[in-house]
Amino acid sequence: MNFKTLHENDWRLRVFDSLSFPTLILDPHRNVLAVNQKLLDKFAVTEAQVVGKTCREVFHTIFMDPDLPCNRHTCPFDKTLKDGIGHSILRQIQHLNGSFHWEDRVFSPILDDNGHVIYVIESIRDVTRSKTLEKIFHDIREFMDRVIQSSTSAIVAAERNGKVLVMNRAAEELFGRMFRRSDHINITDLYPPGVAREVMKKLRDDAYGGVGKLPVTRFNILTSRGEQIPVEMTGAIIYEDGKEVATMGIYNDLRERLEVVKKLEEAQGQLVQSEKMASLGRLAAGVAHEINNPLTGILMFGNLMKEKLGADHPLQSDLNYILEDAERCRDIVKNLLAYSRRSSATRDSFSLNTLVEESLRLIRDQSLFLNITIRKELSSQWLPVYADKNKLSQVVINLITNAIDAMNRSGVLTLKTYRNDDRKTACLEVSDTGCGIPEENLSRVFDPFFTTKETGKGCGLGLSTAYGIVKDNGGDITIKKTSPSGTTFLLELSLDLNNKMESIG
Ligand SMILES: Nc1ncnc2c1ncn2[C@@H]1O[C@H](COP(=O)(O)OP(=O)(O)OP(=O)(O)O)[C@@H](O)[C@H]1O
Ligand SMILES: [Mg+2]
Known part of the structure; x- marks a missing residue:
């Protein structure tokens, strides 16, 4: 290792050599003063090939890196030199075989007693693994977002203090609100007074599907126009390390279903009514038929008696009552027959x-x-x-x-x-x-x-x-x-x- 100009102690050289990522030390003119063993191994070069060259020559010509951050505006070396603090740049590098890897180049200044940069240490860290994990995490998040957004059920999640964090499109439609995170909608704004508290009480109660869970339950929600809508909802408390951090609810509008049920009940009611009418009709027809004959006899013989007794007879008025009542009965029978649809x-x-x-x-x-x-x-x-x-x-x-x-x-x-x-x-x-x-x-x-x-x-x-x-x-x-x-x-x-x-x- 050519590091004489630094006059470092032996143990410092050892530390430099044992760093697990390739590292170079550059002077303010971008000349490579020293490189560690990791760098030599990684790029399969000798010290003689790189020391004394500028960083541009090393990376561009020797390491054949086609895409250096070598312009005045983005060069982290320049920035470190200028302001005396560390800078870094994250790069995705494509290999000849088409694969990619992520590299984080960190530039740290070494200052003299007056605070001037005298050397810059450049370390090349391979962050492919963490970038890959980050991408997987990002993809999963995007996928979950899409799942939530495309759900036809309304989904709302809120922080523990009630601030709404997530509201999917179906929820925006149901609650009649455009959701922006900056809006500070509180979960209590989405229910009629007292209902949010009742939902939370049931969520925490073991009697309703276990603590932290709410099985399908009927509630009314409140839209931004003040309209109450009946919904069927399920809910859950989201825990982190055993502590409540958020709540979520899934809502389904019940209006259409209730309307169908109402119509069905009405139709059933009408069916019962017409069945009732039909059986009563049959009964009425039977009764009318049975009464009709004796009634005809009563009226006929009554009128005959009336004639025979003569107008002055003391029983005339009683007989009139009998005949009037019998006539009333005949009218009823006539109506009954009409009701029972006997007449053509x-x-x-x-x-x-x-x-x-x-x-x-x-x-x-x-x-x-x-x-x-x-x-x-x-x-x-x-x-x-x-x-x-x-x-x-x-x-x-x-x-x-x-x-x-x-x-x-x-x-x-x-x-x-x-x-x-x-x-x-x-x-x-x-x-x-x-x-x-x-x-x-x-x-x-x-x-x-x-x-x-x-x-x-x-x-x-x-x-x-x-x-x-x-x-x-x-x-x-x-x-x-x-x-x-x-x-x-x-x-x-x-x-x-x-x-x-x-x-x-
Ligand atoms: N226009 C109305 N306003 C208020 N109540 C009514 C009216 N029409 C019917 N009703 C009620 O419905 C009942 C049944 O009516 P319905 O015509 O079948 O029998 P009714 O009038 O009592 O007797 P009937 O018609 O056999 O002489 C009535 O007794 C009355 O209570
Ligand atoms: Mg009537």
Whole structure:
């Protein structure tokens, strides 16, 4: 080793030689003064080949390094010389066989007593391993980021103090926020008041899937617009050395699923209702049939007795009561038979407006209309339907008499017709300003014999009969709205699209 000019002790030379990475000592003019054994071994050169040469000659010409950091702006040797502190440069070097390695060149100054740089030590460290690990780590991180971002479930992670660290695209959409790390969103901003605390409590509670874990649980989250959305979430606490450092949650929007469940329940409800109606219909038909014959006998013999006893007989008034009640029974039986769809149907094409006008004409002279204002809002559009007009007239009359009863005989009755082009139906709304239907009765008003009217006033067959007739005619009858200030019934019938004539009645 040619190191005489340094006058170093023997042990220092030994240290220099035993450094595990190739090292050179340069003077301020870039001349190589000394190199250690590691460098000679690595580049397979002799001391004589390199000492006394400039670093450029050594690396560029002897070591055949094509890509030196030899320009005035990037040269770490120049920088070290200039400011007297260490500099380094990281380089990726490609070998002839195409493989790469990473090299970290560290330049350390040796200063004189006045702080001037008199020598520069250059060490060449192979950092390929740590760079490779760094790259693997970086790739895994990028991959994880992509997995999180492409998840269709919303994912949010937050520091222990609640500061949100990660929010994927699905979460941005669900919570209605654009996430930037600098935004300082707190996890409590993402839930209605008190819910974040409840989530944390469950996460830490052994009773919910073990400490640190939250199995699928339903909560409401809060969007930036203040809207609450039902979600199904799972969560976890992230630990480092046994300490809580963060939390994460995965959320799935439940709105669509709940909507489907609601529709399914409604459909099931309708199915139950129509099954109930069908079995009650069969029962009603049987009862009506059984009662009809004895009733005919009662009325016939009663009338005969009435005639025979003569007008002045003291039992005349009792007999009248019997006959009136028997007639009421006959009306009920008639309704029951209509409800049970025993009577035959005759269908025709007619306009819904005509049905309304004719039904009104049938009953409007009755005293019950005395204090009722009738408002007709009949559509000017063509509303042809193909159905049994006589029976549907009974439906309209039932709806009108119910409306009048509900208004206690004074108020406004509105009859409105219109065309629903989406559903291809002709619609009639019968609205009143009456007492409304209490929530608990809503599911029962179409049941046969359900009535809230006093005995003798109603027998609860009006709506159930109407329901049967409308269903028979392929239509629908529903309560559109009801409140203590009034009720609207909606009757919908399919438009008779084959009928283009505007002159039918
Ligand atoms: N427009 C309405 N406003 C408030 N309640 C109503 C209205 N229509 C019906 N109802 C309620 O629904 C019940 C059932 O009506 P439905 O027409 O089937 O029988 P009813 O009118 O009581 O008797 P019936 O029609 O056989 O004479 C009524 O008793 C009433 O409580
Ligand atoms: Mg009625």
